[in-house]
Amino acid sequence: MTTDTGRDQQRDAAGRLRHLLTLEGLSRDEILGLLELSETFVRAPGEPPARGTTLAGRTVANLFFEPSTRTRVSFELAAARLGADVVNLEMQSSSRVKGESVLDTIYTLQAMAVDVFVLRDAEPGLPAWIARHTAPHVRVLNAGEAHLSHPTQGLLDALTIRQRFADSSRLVVTVVGDVRHSRVARSAWQALRTLGVAEFRLVGPRELMPEATELPGARRCATLAEGLAGADVVMALRIQRERMAEARIPDAASYHKEYGITAQSLALAQPGALVMHPGPMNRGVEISEEVADGPQSVIQQQVANGVAVRMAVLAYLLNRADDASGAPRGRRAG
DSSP: OOOOOOTTTTBOTTSOBSOBSOSTTOOHHHHHHHHHHHHTTOOOTTSOOOOOSTTTTOEEEEEESSOOSHHHHHHHHHHHHTTOEEEEEEGGGSGGGGTOOHHHHHHHHHHTTOOEEEEEESSTTHHHHHHHHSOTTOEEEEEEETTTBOHHHHHHHHHHHHHHOSOOTTOEEEEESOOTTOHHHHHHHHHHHHHTOSEEEEESOGGGSOOTTSSTTOEEESSHHHHHTTOSEEEEOOOOHHHHHHTTOOSHHHHHHHHOBOHHHHTTSOTTOEEEOOSOOOBTTTBOHHHHTSTTBOHHHHHHHHHHHHHHHHHHHHHGGGOTTOOOSSOOOO
16 A cells, blocks of 8 residues: 555546545635535524435445544534435444454445445555545545545635635635644645645644645744734644654643743734634643633634535535536635
């Protein structure tokens, strides 16, 4: 198995999206189309969720070989709300723990008429490898691949930003934390770079920054103050305690003091700057309680948008044959 990103593997012979393995290589029109289709599934808090029968008669299998709450539940809800039959398979309950290969698991479920595999795994290259071995009618969606890619997270982050800022050409987006190990940061960068944000900044301990060849064009900031100055969007990333040792940070309090998003540090950003976090949050470590629950936080909006985005991706990939142009449905943005 290779660490193939799936950029070319995710398209069919006509160049249309068959799978969603990465945001790398998607055009601006494709990303905008998916975001606009997602908007049709967004509902205000308290309203009944969007529902439909687009996926009636289809079966979606969620194969999560890493722990997940937000992503797994939102994919399950997205498929169910569009009328699909949903199968959830977790590592501890799968035949993989008995020695069955992932590919044999795929073949077994494919024989049961599964149409879509939603896959999360720590092994780089696995989504693209599985996509190469599935039947022509089957779709594969990457729900989180090692540290490399999390395309629907990138789309929901872009959607959340777009709901506040229609014009991305002047935006400064700052990502703070363990970027080296973050698939969230990479997919956000892929989406926002394609949409044309003015500046994408990275802040974090030197040991937790990506290689110099990664995320080309992103500005690497030496301090939190430099990264937050004038930022329109601030995204904090979860920091694992073992990574603190790698970065020679003695404890959570020390990390929070140097890199935590607090009311004081957030004051360096633009007034009203959006505060984001992919979750799960370590409150009082990468973000203070006050900021996480404050008026600038759109963290719960991200969660809600996750269901809408995953509904849009499922609907598009399973119904794209109805659109001869291969472009996602939805209004065209200028």
